[in-house]
Amino acid sequence: MCGRYLMTSPKDAMIKTFGVRADAHIPPRYNIAPNQPVLIVRNAEGGRRELAAVEWGLVPEWKKERGDKPLINARMETVIEKPSFRSPMKRTRCLVPFDGWFEWKSLQGRKQPFLITPVGGGLQAFAGIWTTWHGPTGDHWLETMAILTGPTLGPMRSLHSRMPLVVKPGQYDAWLKPHDPLPRGFLESFDFMPETAFEWRMVSSRMNDVRSEGPECIEAPEQERQHSLF
DNA sequence: CCAGACGTTGTT
DNA sequence: GTCTGG
DNA sequence: CCAGACGTTGTT
DNA sequence: GTCTGG
Numbered sequence: 001m002c003g004r005y006l007m008t009s010p011k012d013a014m015i016k017t018f019g020v021r022a023d024a025h026i027p028p029r030y031n032i033a034p035n036q037p038v039l040i041v042r043n044a045e046g047g048r049r050e051l052a053a054v055e056w057g058l059v060p061e062w063k064k065e066r067g068d069k070p071l072i073n074a075r076m077e078t079v080i081e082k083p084s085f086r087s088p089m090k091r092t093r094c095l096v097p098f099d100g101w102f103e104w105k106s107l108q109g110r111k112q113p114f115l116i117t118p119v120g121g122g123l124q125a126f127a128g129i130w131t132t133w134h135g136p137t138g139d140h141w142l143e144t145m146a147i148l149t150g151p152t153l154g155p156m157r158s159l160h161s162r163m164p165l166v167v168k169p170g171q172y173d174a175w176l177k178p179h180d181p182l183p184r185g186f187l188e189s190f191d192f193m194p195e196t197a198f199e200w201r202m203v204s205s206r207m208n209d210v211r212s213e214g215p216e217c218i219e220a221p222e223q224e225r226q227h228s229l230f
Numbered sequence: 231c232c233a234g235a236c237g238t239t240g241t242t
Numbered sequence: 243g244t245c246t247g248g
Numbered sequence: 249c250c251a252g253a254c255g256t257t258g259t260t
Numbered sequence: 261g262t263c264t265g266g
Contacts, residue, residue: 001239003249033249033266060236062243068263071237072249083236083244102249111250149238162239208250210266235246239249253264 001073002126002147002164004207005032006100006115006218007039009123014039014097017123018172020051030217032056033210034072040130040145041095043176052094052130058146059133060084066133066142074129076150076165076187085146088129091178095125095167096147100218102207103159103200113207114159115218116200118193127165127175127192156195166193 008028015022018041032038034057044050057070060083071084079085100117118124130145148165156163167175171190179186207217 001249003239005249031266035264035266058237060243062236069237073238075238078237085237087243104249113250146237160239210250231248233247236244249266251265254262 001103001149001160001162002101003034003072004102004113005098005126006030006102006117007032007097008099009097013123014051017169018049018051018095018097018125020049022051029213030215031207031210031213034070038145039097040128041097041125041172041176042092042130043178049176052143054130054143054145056145056147058084058088058129058131058144059142061087061131061133063133064136066135070144071146073149073162073164074146075162076148079129079148080182080187085129088131090180090182092130093175093178094128094130094145095172095175096128096145097123097125099123101164102203104208105159110205111208112221113203113205114200115203116156116159116163116198119197119199124193125167125172127167127190150192152195154195156198156200159200163195165190166197168193 011022011026037053038056039051057072074085079089100115103114104111127148128145133142149162150165152161152163202221204219204221206212
C-alpha cells in the first residue's frame with residue numbers, strides 16, 4: 001500500500017514535469033504522513049493545471065462529521081463503485097507528485113522501513129482522487145485526497161502485496177480529464193508504471209517517527225547494534 | 231417507504 | 243449523496 | 249503509515 | 261485494545 005511518502009523535488013521540477021504555475025517556495029518533504037497537507041496537481045479553470053494543497057485522507061462529501069479513519073488509499077478494483085470514491089473518481093481525479101514511498105517489514109521484532117524510488121530517481125505522480133468536505137456548520141471546508149492502489153505482482157511482493165498506481169507521464173492529461181459517466185474500461189485504458197520501474201533499499205528507522213522530517217529519513221540504517229552486553 | 235452503510239490494511 | 247436491505 | 253497516550257483529585 | 265496526533 002502506501003502510507004508514507006517522499007516529495008523532495010524542487011519547484012522547478014514540479015513546473016517542468018506537470019506544467020503548473022508555482023510561485024511560493026516548495027519545501028522538500030521527507031516524511032509525508034496521513035492527515036498532513038500535501039500538494040496535488042489538478043485541473044483548474046481555463047484548461048489549466050494547478051497545484052493545490054489538500055489533506056491526505058479523503059473525507060467523503062456526504063459525511064456529517066469528519067470522522068476518524070482517514071481513507072488514505074482506494075483500491076483500483078473497487079474505486080469506481082464505492083460510495084466514498086465513485087463521484088471523485090468521475091470528476092475530480094488528481095496527480096500526487098512524489099519522489100518515493102515507504103513500506104515496512106517486521107525484522108527481528110522491529111519495524112524496518114524501506115524506501116521505494118523510481119530507477120534513476122526523479123519526480124513521478126501517484127494516481128489520486130480528491131474531494132471537498134463541508135463541515136456541519138458550513139462555515140469551513142476541507143479538501144482531501146486518497147491514493148489508488150493495485151496488487152503487487154512481482155518481486156516487490158517481498159515488501160508488500162499492494163502498491164500505489166503510478167501514472168505514466170504521457171497519460172497525465174487522460175488521468176486528469178473529468179468524465180461523467182466514466183467510460184467503460186476507463187481504468188483498463190491506463191498503462192500504469194510497472195514495478196520493474198522501481199527499486200528499494202533499507203532506510204533508517206528514525207523515519208518511523210513522523211517527527212523526523214529531514215534527510216535522515218532516507219539515510220541508510222545505522223550499523224546493527226553489537227551484542228556487547230554479555 | 232425508512233434506516234443504515236458508506237474504507238484499507240494487516241493481523242488473528 | 244446514493245445504494246442496499248428490510 | 250507509526251508512535252504515543254490512555255485519568256482524576258487534591259495539593260503544591 | 262483503541263484512539264489521536266503527526
